[in-house]
Amino acid sequence: DTGVSQDPRHKITKRGQNVTFRCDPISEHNRLYWYRQTLGQGPEFLTYFQNEAQLEKSRLLSDRFSAERPKGSFSTLEIQRTEQGDSAMYLCASNLRSIQETQYFGPGTRLLVL
Amino acid sequence: SQQGEEDPQALSIQEGENATMNCSYKTSINNLQWYRQNSGRGLVHLILIRSNEREKHSGRLRVTLDTSKKSSSLLITASRAADTASYFCATAARTGANNLFFGTGTRLTVIP
Numbered sequence: 001d002t003g004v005s006q007d008p009r010h011k012i013t014k015r016g017q018n019v020t021f022r023c024d025p026i027s028e029h030n031r032l033y034w035y036r037q038t039l040g041q042g043p044e045f046l047t048y049f050q051n052e053a054q055l056e057k058s059r060l061l062s063d064r065f066s067a068e069r070p071k072g073s074f075s076t077l078e079i080q081r082t083e084q085g086d087s088a089m090y091l092c093a094s095n096l097r098s099i100q101e102t103q104y105f106g107p108g109t110r111l112l113v114l
Numbered sequence: 115s116q117q118g119e120e121d122p123q124a125l126s127i128q129e130g131e132n133a134t135m136n137c138s139y140k141t142s143i144n145n146l147q148w149y150r151q152n153s154g155r156g157l158v159h160l161i162l163i164r165s166n167e168r169e170k171h172s173g174r175l176r177v178t179l180d181t182s183k184k185s186s187s188l189l190i191t192a193s194r195a196a197d198t199a200s201y202f203c204a205t206a207a208r209t210g211a212n213n214l215f216f217g218t219g220t221r222l223t224v225i226p
Contacts, residue, residue, distance in 0.1 A: 002158065033213055042202050042216030043157070056211040091156055093214075101145060101206060103214060105156040 002026075004106035006092050012112045013082055020078045021109045025094030032075050033103060034067060036060065037089040046090075049075060050097065082113045118203050118217035126223040133190045135220040137203030138183075144206060146179055146186050147214070151200045160188075160201075195226045 003026040013019050025032050030051050035043035046065070048056040051072035061067075064082075069075040079086055089110050093103040118139040127133050139146070145164045149157040163170045163179045163186065170177045176189040190197055200221050204214040 002156065004156070006156075033211070035214075040218070042204075042219050043214070045207075045211075045213040045215070048211035048213055050210075056209065056213070058213075089154075093157075101212065102147065102159045102162060105149075105158070107156040108154075110154065 002104040002106070004092060004094055004104050006090075006106035006109050008109055009107060010110050010112075012114065014114050015082060015084060017082055018078065018080045019082060019111060020076055021090055021092075021111075023075045023077070023092030023094075023106055024073075025075070025092070026104055027073075029094035029096050029104070030072065031095050031097050032069055033093040034075070034077050035091040035093065037091060037108070038087075043091055046077075079111075082111075084113050087111055087113045118205060118215065120201070120203060120217040120220045122220060123218065124221045124223070126225065127193055129193060129195055129224055129226050131193055133193050133197070133222055133224070135188045135201050135222070137186045137188070137217055139186075139203070139205050139215075139217075140184065141205070141208075143181070144208075146177075147204045147206075148175075148177060148186075148188050149202045149204060149216075151202065151219070153199070157202065190222075193222075193224045195224050198222060198224045 005024045032049040034046040037043040049069040089108045092106040121136045148160045200219040202219045
């Protein structure tokens with residue numbers, strides 16, 4: 001257990017539905033990352049927060065994806081109008097700016113879109 | 115792309131044997147990290163080696179880095195069944211996010 005938690009751990013939804021995932025980072029960590037991992041691949045970067053500010057988004061983050069980190073604590077990742085191609089593991093990671101380069105990953109949320 | 119490549123994609127060994135995994139990357143780096151992922155779980159950081167280091171040890175792990183060849187290797191000595199997992203190398207972006215770029219991983223199976 002790295003200290004980063006994610007909820008839910010598994011989500012099955014029908015195409016077209018909206019889903020929201022939550023990540024609780026290690027409490028003193030001000031940097032938070034979302035990654036997506038498809039089967040047989042390594043994680044790919046989606047977006048990054050420093051405190052409550054979303055500072056970077058990758059091209060993978062389509063308009064149907066939105067992420068927030070109110071008050072710089074937990075973060076949510078919402079996918080609207082899900083598509084079958086959204087099926088993947090969504091991983092959250094956190095670390096502390098300027099001190100740690102290691103990222104601490106949560107257990108992930110596995111999404112299956114039917 | 116900065117993404118690395120691990121080799122081999124899959125490795126199966128007997129318990130007690132050593133396992134060696136290789137990683138190649140494309141751009142200059144400040145450091146390279148290795149992570150482990152048990153099936154269906156999150157990633158766990160194993161070891162970080164800086165660009166000015168050539169070799170680093172941590173318990174049964176030995177990592178080497180050759181920046182001239184843009185390659186790294188991870189050696190697990192005296193493997194155990196519990197070492198069965200996927201192993202990924204990762205390099206950090208040079209943007210403010212310092213997000214990680216991962217390779218496709220090596221799937222290690224240690225047979226008891």
